Amino acid sequence: MKPGRYFVLGDIACAEGALYAGCNFFAGYPITPATEITEYMAKHLPENGGYFLQMEDEIASSAAIIGASWAGAKAMTATSGPGFSLMQENISYAYHTETPIVIVVVQRSGPSTGQATYPAQQEFYQSRYGAHGDYESIVLSPSSVQETFELTVRSFNLSEKYRVPVILLLDGAIGHFREQLIIPEKGAIEIINRKCLKNNRINSSDLIDNILPMAHFGEGKKLLITGSAHEISGKRNYDPKVHESTINRICSKISQAKDIIDLEYHHIEDSTSLIISWGVSARPSLGAVLSLRQEGIKIGFIKLKTIWPFPDEILNNLVHEDISDIFVVEMNNGMAVREVQRVLRPRRIFSIKKLGGVIPSINFIKENILRYLKCQK
Amino acid sequence: MSKIMNKYLRYLPHKFCSGCGNGIILNCFIRAIDQLDIDLDSYLCVSGIGCSSWIPSPYLNLDTFHTVHGRAIAYATGAKVFNNNLTVIVFTGDGDGAGIGGNHLIHAARRNIDITVFLVNNMIYGMTGGQVAPTTPKNAITDTTPFGNPEKPFDLCKLVEAAGGTFIARWTVFQPRKLIKIMKDAIIHKGFSFVEILSPCPTEYGRKNNLSIIDYYRYFKKLVQNKDDKLKFGIFVKKNLPEFCEQLNKLRNNILNNKNMHS
Numbered sequence: 001m002k003p004g005r006y007f008v009l010g011d012i013a014c015a016e017g018a019l020y021a022g023c024n025f026f027a028g029y030p031i032t033p034a035t036e037i038t039e040y041m042a043k044h045l046p047e048n049g050g051y052f053l054q055m056e057d058e059i060a061s062s063a064a065i066i067g068a069s070w071a072g073a074k075a076m077t078a079t080s081g082p083g084f085s086l087m088q089e090n091i092s093y094a095y096h097t098e099t100p101i102v103i104v105v106v107q108r109s110g111p112s113t114g115q116a117t118y119p120a121q122q123e124f125y126q127s128r129y130g131a132h133g134d135y136e137s138i139v140l141s142p143s144s145v146q147e148t149f150e151l152t153v154r155s156f157n158l159s160e161k162y163r164v165p166v167i168l169l170l171d172g173a174i175g176h177f178r179e180q181l182i183i184p185e186k187g188a189i190e191i192i193n194r195k196c197l198k199n200n201r202i203n204s205s206d207l208i209d210n211i212l213p214m215a216h217f218g219e220g221k222k223l224l225i226t227g228s229a230h231e232i233s234g235k236r237n238y239d240p241k242v243h244e245s246t247i248n249r250i251c252s253k254i255s256q257a258k259d260i261i262d263l264e265y266h267h268i269e270d271s272t273s274l275i276i277s278w279g280v281s282a283r284p285s286l287g288a289v290l291s292l293r294q295e296g297i298k299i300g301f302i303k304l305k306t307i308w309p310f311p312d313e314i315l316n317n318l319v320h321e322d323i324s325d326i327f328v329v330e331m332n333n334g335m336a337v338r339e340v341q342r343v344l345r346p347r348r349i350f351s352i353k354k355l356g357g358v359i360p361s362i363n364f365i366k367e368n369i370l371r372y373l374k375c376q377k
Numbered sequence: 378m379s380k381i382m383n384k385y386l387r388y389l390p391h392k393f394c395s396g397c398g399n400g401i402i403l404n405c406f407i408r409a410i411d412q413l414d415i416d417l418d419s420y421l422c423v424s425g426i427g428c429s430s431w432i433p434s435p436y437l438n439l440d441t442f443h444t445v446h447g448r449a450i451a452y453a454t455g456a457k458v459f460n461n462n463l464t465v466i467v468f469t470g471d472g473d474g475a476g477i478g479g480n481h482l483i484h485a486a487r488r489n490i491d492i493t494v495f496l497v498n499n500m501i502y503g504m505t506g507g508q509v510a511p512t513t514p515k516n517a518i519t520d521t522t523p524f525g526n527p528e529k530p531f532d533l534c535k536l537v538e539a540a541g542g543t544f545i546a547r548w549t550v551f552q553p554r555k556l557i558k559i560m561k562d563a564i565i566h567k568g569f570s571f572v573e574i575l576s577p578c579p580t581e582y583g584r585k586n587n588l589s590i591i592d593y594y595r596y597f598k599k600l601v602q603n604k605d606d607k608l609k610f611g612i613f614v615k616k617n618l619p620e621f622c623e624q625l626n627k628l629r630n631n632i633l634n635n636k637n638m639h640s
Contacts, residue, residue, distance in 0.1 A: 024459075046628065047632050051458050053455070053458060060481055063448040063451035063452045063455065066444075066452060068459040071463065072459065073459045089446075093445050216460075217442070217460060219418070224441055225441065227443065227445060
């Protein structure tokens, strides 16, 4: 779509964000509620000079985008919980081989087939710890159609910059919401592309901020790519020190980065209590905060846009000493709340959770908070 | 070591067991690409997990892509579609390519994508210590069929033929000159090429089934010579049908041209 104002699904905003970021390879497999992304890419990727493949399953889709990325593509796939589970082995390979790819997960209510057409936020931990082995993840989660476009572009930028798979955690609600989308002019959002290896061989001097430049197939550089423990040249090496340093490097390039964490906050200064939320749940959460404040309750609001790495340091700085009660609102059995408890103890931290594929309403959140505050008095 | 080996190998010694056929396959592949007039920089050798996946990686001094168990063909598909100029070769085994990765094998054959698959059939899972494979003969002893294999083996060439592969051959490592010739034909063929290479595994299969390397030689020779046997040898499918990447590019170029005409 040309720059302008549109009224579209979150899934379409995601696909448009990918095209804006320069995605030129997509491999996918149909799954509710992510299918619209796959269909849209099938229709619009070729006219943008890219390639679309529908593979035989999600395992093959994730494998194909890694193969394409090493051939020089900006590659992406989109799926939901069951397909995401199938992809995990290949995602682990992408972490170890430092392959830039973007994986969009439109969460639906599980476990298993669950409520396939209902939204949920249950992949909070799978998106971080789903693949085997040690690694650091980048996971972003939008809570509106416009934000879906912006965070998709950002997913590609971070993936290319840090040579890492980036997971965009949508949910069935945001994916299927129809809202305003403003597509900016080309160049309005900066597009970052991977650094390419200039010489024929990789040296330790190529390593800047723990990030290696990338070479591609067919360039005559005799690439050696393996999921086995390897040196930066790609040569297999099982020396304990070599593998320890690889893991330290692929973890610290993410954990020490300063531009990954992104969150939004309102009314923190004068508050004594706080809602922390993410994804679709952040919408009624903000509604509840505004409504409670009208009733004289001093409550603030934080929305996480970067889910992983979890914003430990920023939360610690942001949440001042007067805030004693924190409510974490999400559509799962209490996941992000565990991280908040880890970071913001000894404050009193409670989970406001909604299961069954239902988005928590403003009243539901308000009732829970008011009931709790009454007990405290 | 001969000059030709020096040119194509980056690491030695290799780690294959004595009597293993993988070294012969590596040798034949090097001779095949040396005799072909294809830019060496265009080769991409993809492999999965298992003994056969070590044939290209790390030894060959070409682009090598050592991926995960069973998925080499899917990785290769992504790379080939994005860069059609690559000469993509997949080295896989019977467990890797026909067990865990069977789904990708049949779908790549159905698409007729221009990838060459060398499937090394040693009739067992060698790297993990000798467990039953989808290609293990009936009644054979393995670590997970200690009382004999109750299942019957796959005829992989028939499978790939039914799925739509356009170049299909079967050979053994004991007749290397013909193997080089078949490899060359398979690489040149435009479309999905599949070569099943019967290879001995004296360490894991031979030991458990009383097959010495000489027994293996006699066994494979008998299989190749016996025309009445159900298992066919040689090249038995070679046909030209539309190749997947060409089809995809034709569609894409039409779309791009239409777009340029209207804008």
